[in-house]
Amino acid sequence: PQTIRLEDYRPSDHLIDRVDLDLRLSPHDTRVTATLAIRPNPAGEAGAPLVLDGDELILLGLECDGQALPADAFAATPSGLTLHRPPRRPFTLRIETQIDPTANTKLMGLYRSNGVYCTQCEADGFRRITYFLDRPDVLSVYTTRIEAGRDEAPVLLGNGNPGACGVIADTDRHYAVWHDPHPKPAYLFALVGGRLDRVATRFTTMEGRDVAVAVYVEPGKGPRADYALDAVVRSMGWDETACGRPYDLDVFNVVAVSDFNMGAMENKGLNIFNDKYVLADPETATDTDYANIEAVIAHEYFHNWSGNRVTCRDWFQLCLKEGLTVFRDQEFSSDMRSRAVHRIGEVRTLRARQFSEDAGPLAHPVRPRAYAEINNFYTATVYEKGAEIVRMIRTLLGPAAFRAGMDRYFAENDGRAATVEDFLAAFAAESGRDLSAFAGWYERPGTPRVTAAGIYDADARRYTLSLRQSLPSGDGAPLVIPVALGLVGASGPIEAACPRVPDGVFVLEATSDTLTFEGVAEPPVPSLFRGFSAPVRVEMNLGDAERLTLLRHDTDPFNRWQAAQSVAMRLILDRAGARLVEADEAGPAAEAYAAALGAFLDAEALADPAFAALVLALPSEGEAANEIGRDVDPDAVHRARQTLRRHLGRSLRGRLESLREALAQAAGAPFSPDAASAGRRALINTALDLIAMADPEAGTRAAEAQLSAASNMTDRLAALAILAQIPGKARETALAAFGERYADEPLVLDKWFALQATIPEAGTLDRIARLRSHPAFAMTNPNRVRALIGSFGLGNPTQFARADGAGFALLAETVEALDRVNPQIAAKLLTTFGSWRMLEPARSSKAGEILSRMQARPSLSRDVADILARTLA
Numbered sequence: 115p116q117t118i119r120l121e122d123y124r125p126s127d128h129l130i131d132r133v134d135l136d137l138r139l140s141p142h143d144t145r146v147t148a149t150l151a152i153r154p155n156p157a158g159e160a161g162a163p164l165v166l167d168g169d170e171l172i173l174l175g176l177e178c179d180g181q182a183l184p185a186d187a188f189a190a191t192p193s194g195l196t197l198h199r200p201p202r203r204p205f206t207l208r209i210e211t212q213i214d215p216t217a218n219t220k221l222m223g224l225y226r227s228n229g230v231y232c233t234q235c236e237a238d239g240f241r242r243i244t245y246f247l248d249r250p251d252v253l254s255v256y257t258t259r260i261e262a263g264r265d266e267a268p269v270l271l272g273n274g275n276p277g278a279c280g281v282i283a284d285t286d287r288h289y290a291v292w293h294d295p296h297p298k299p300a301y302l303f304a305l306v307g308g309r310l311d312r313v314a315t316r317f318t319t320m321e322g323r324d325v326a327v328a329v330y331v332e333p334g335k336g337p338r339a340d341y342a343l344d345a346v347v348r349s350m351g352w353d354e355t356a357c358g359r360p361y362d363l364d365v366f367n368v369v370a371v372s373d374f375n376m377g378a379m380e381n382k383g384l385n386i387f388n389d390k391y392v393l394a395d396p397e398t399a400t401d402t403d404y405a406n407i408e409a410v411i412a413h414e415y416f417h418n419w420s421g422n423r424v425t426c427r428d429w430f431q432l433c434l435k436e437g438l439t440v441f442r443d444q445e446f447s448s449d450m451r452s453r454a455v456h457r458i459g460e461v462r463t464l465r466a467r468q469f470s471e472d473a474g475p476l477a478h479p480v481r482p483r484a485y486a487e488i489n490n491f492y493t494a495t496v497y498e499k500g501a502e503i504v505r506m507i508r509t510l511l512g513p514a515a516f517r518a519g520m521d522r523y524f525a526e527n528d529g530r531a532a533t534v535e536d537f538l539a540a541f542a543a544e545s546g547r548d549l550s551a552f553a554g555w556y557e558r559p560g561t562p563r564v565t566a567a568g569i570y571d572a573d574a575r576r577y578t579l580s581l582r583q584s585l586p587s588g589d590g591a592p593l594v595i596p597v598a599l600g601l602v603g604a605s606g607p608i609e610a611a612c613p614r615v616p617d618g619v620f621v622l623e624a625t626s627d628t629l630t631f632e633g634v635a636e637p638p639v640p641s642l643f644r645g646f647s648a649p650v651r652v653e654m655n656l657g658d659a660e661r662l663t664l665l666r667h668d669t670d671p672f673n674r675w676q677a678a679q680s681v682a683m684r685l686i687l688d689r690a691g692a693r694l695v696e697a698d699e700a701g702p703a704a705e706a707y708a709a710a711l712g713a714f715l716d717a718e719a720l721a722d723p724a725f726a727a728l729v730l731a732l733p734s735e736g737e738a739a740n741e742i743g744r745d746v747d748p749d750a751v752h753r754a755r756q757t758l759r760r761h762l763g764r765s766l767r768g769r770l771e772s773l774r775e776a777l778a779q780a781a782g783a784p785f786s787p788d789a790a791s792a793g794r795r796a797l798i799n800t801a802l803d804l805i806a807m808a809d810p811e812a813g814t815r816a817a818e819a820q821l822s823a824a825s826n827m828t829d830r831l832a833a834l835a836i837l838a839q840i841p842g843k844a845r846e847t848a849l850a851a852f853g854e855r856y857a858d859e860p861l862v863l864d865k866w867f868a869l870q871a872t873i874p875e876a877g878t879l880d881r882i883a884r885l886r887s888h889p890a891f892a893m894t895n896p897n898r899v900r901a902l903i904g905s906f907g908l909g910n911p912t913q914f915a916r917a918d919g920a921g922f923a924l925l926a927e928t929v930e931a932l933d934r935v936n937p938q939i940a941a942k943l944l945t946t947f948g949s950w951r952m953l954e955p956a957r958s959s960k961a962g963e964i965l966s967r968m969q970a971r972p973s974l975s976r977d978v979a980d981i982l983a984r985t986l987a
């Protein structure tokens with residue numbers, strides 16, 4: 115496939131100022147008439163042909179300034195329309211195309227989800243609706259007329275503000291016109307038509323604009339949209355008060371559909387969502403679902419400024435909108451919930467998804483320099499590491515200069531398609547800082563490593579800390595790394611002087627540097643990268659006792675949690691490395707760790723249950739594998755982690771049982787999804803999980819009791835997850851009952867599929883084979899595929915990477931079958947092979963064989979071929 119390179123960027127030779135669309139919706143034969151006001155771009159090449167993008171289009175008609183074009187004036191194929199000699203002045207092109215939304219299983223362009231017409235145009239789906247300059251630096255004002263059967267699609271929605279609407283005389287059809295005054299790239303175009311229920315409210319902006327806010331969902335699901343609607347209103351308020359960004363249309367609509375490739379889409383004034391990120395009630399949604407809904411609703415809404423008002427010049431700049439908007443939604447969620455707890459969650463996600471991506475064959479810079487298929491670059495690196503870069507800018511500049519830089523960025527680039535350079539220039543101008551060395555974060559793939567070493571001179575009361583940075587790619591200038599740090603002693607934080615650490619932040623700009631702290635009265639433990647101030651791996655030779663000092667006394671909650679994680683990680687790695695068997699004793703280091711956790715729980719668990727639940731949770735098997743880095747035996751990692759869990763459960767059992775009792779009383783009724791209540795449930799369920807590890811019989815009884823008494827999905831699913839880990843009749847009975855109870859609840863069935871796919875037992879492969887034939891399983895529904903097969907690849911390391919290769923084979927078969935239906939989701943599934951080279955030789959050679967066999971198959975999609983080529987490179 116053709117490679118597109120950043121260095122080849124050229125402005126478009128033509129611009130399209132206005133787009134008038136007329137769409138006559140019909141299940142198999144939708145007619146689209148696009149009237150485009152085109153003019154030569156002064157910044158492009160004069161007299162160049164007009165080359166419009168298309169994808170699987172049928173051209174029915176073409177006129178230029180009202181005249182049919184002679185056959186030799188143009189060339190049309192399903193994938194493009196070229197006018198060889200377009201007028202060298204403004205002109206109007208009228209194009210009629212025919213499309214089949216029902217046959218569109220790729221879910222890009224116009225398609226039908228459960229009978230609802232909807233669109234997905236980012237990154238390049240608009241060209242599946244009409245021929246167009248489908249690139250983000252061509253901005254146009256759109257007017258859209260949508261026509262459909264009144265019965266089939268009583269609700270017709272478009273971008274912008276509503277205009278005329280009415281019935282079409284003597285027919286069963288009606289129409290609605292929408293006008294969006296804000297120029298936008300084609301990827302932000304959207305329409306929806308269908309039978310939908312509406313929940314609505316109003317919001318008055320800081321500028322006094324009265325906005326009608328609505329959420330549309332499938333009939334009967336209205337009550338499940340209340341939480342999302344409330345999240346929209348809170349997002350609108352937050353963007354005003356925290357960032358000074360008001361909304362700019364008279365309506366803001368959100369629509370939830372069941373078949374959707376990603377989480378949601380920020381189309382101007384008409385956000386389209388995966389059901390999963392809208393629908394919630396206590397019976398069907400977990401606390402995590404509620405938190406995700408809040409975050410994704412906010413994310414898409416915040417794009418209205420970071421992405422829509424200021425868009426991207428080209429797709430290499432994707433992080434400009436995605437990294438920034440993730441940062442903005444993280445800040446929002448931190449303000450709505452516990453900042454410390456949220457930060458820990460962000461970092462767990464980053465490490466699980468982005469660090470592993472950065473360590474494998476799919477590693478790429480936050481701003482890639484080349485791509486074959488842009489849909490494969492909606493990655494954790496662009497999103498999550500992109501957000502960390504924005505966070506580092508704030509840490510370096512401080513909140514005031516950061517806010518001024520953001521304001522300047524929005525003001526200078528409003529209505530423009532911008533670049534990363536425009537973004538950095540705004541902060542440089544406001545702060546007076548040269549950010550050119552910092553820009554390396556956008557260009558260099560791989561997770562930097564910072565190695566620290568300290569020497570304490572008791573006589574001089576001096577502590578010397580040296581820091582050294584290195585990147586996997588080795589060569590190149592050092593990065594600019596903000597290191598938030600402090601010192602902690604046996605009895606609490608240590609105040610010590612170091613002028614190079616103003617406001618607790620040192621900026622590491624050289625490959626190595628040394629800091630000297632004076633007036634240090636006792637041996638300190640350094641608390642480095644507080645709040646995870648940079649996306650790096652930190653290496654320091656600290657003993658468990660020193661780390662547990664941080665757990666006890668650090669003022670930074672993130673590093674308190676990190677300290678417990680580091681001790682647990684070392685215990686897991688030591689066991690996995692020695693390939694100890696399960697029966698082996700946990701050992702004195704594990705005893706000390708459990709004792710420290712016990713003391714921590716006694717002192718703090720009831721005051722902050724959410725934080726306590728995180729401190730109790732061990733690093734995942736995936737994280738441990740990443741830490742090992744080579745020759746990984748997933749079975750050894752699994753056994754090591756299980757042994758530590760069992761040991762914790764046994765050591766802390768009494769405390770965990772008392773905590774469950776105390777918290778259950780505090781939890782009370784009715785259910786509320788707020789962060790404090792969710793935190794109590796998190797600790798109750800973490801405690802039960804450890805108790806069940808220590809005593810599976812007692813755990814089974816308690817989980818069964820919780821399952822039948824639970825008033826909400828969080829507690830019910832947690833109990834089921836615990837039962838699912840314990841082989842036997844109780845598990846099978848519980849799984850069957852749950853499946854029956856929620857047979858008509860697709861989002862709950864997804865949880866049920868996912869839970870079974872992640873059982874770490876040999877029988878899981880057969881179980882998945884059975885579930886693939888379950889009537890509710892469908893390749894056409896991305897959520898279902900992600901639930902069953904994606905969860906298997908990502909969340910079941912011992913079975914996915916089975917020594918006999920059967921797990922890899924199952925994944926590969928699914929990718930091949932899915933590639934014919936939805937290549938984008940197939941390619942995403944294939945990324946689960948990203949860590950294959952890290953496995954021990956027998957397993958990695960099995961994976962390599964299966965991947966090579968797939969590569970030899972004819973007619974792979976560009977999406978899958980691209981991931982395969984990079985995974986095998």
Ligand code: HT7
Pocket residue numbers: 234236237375376377378379380413414417436489492938
């Ligand atoms: N900006 C949106 C990206 C997106 C997308 C990309 C490719 C294919 C399908 C898609 N659906 C949504 C989502 C976001 O990050 O806000």
Ligand code: ZN
Pocket residue numbers: 413417435436439
């Ligand atoms: Zn986004």
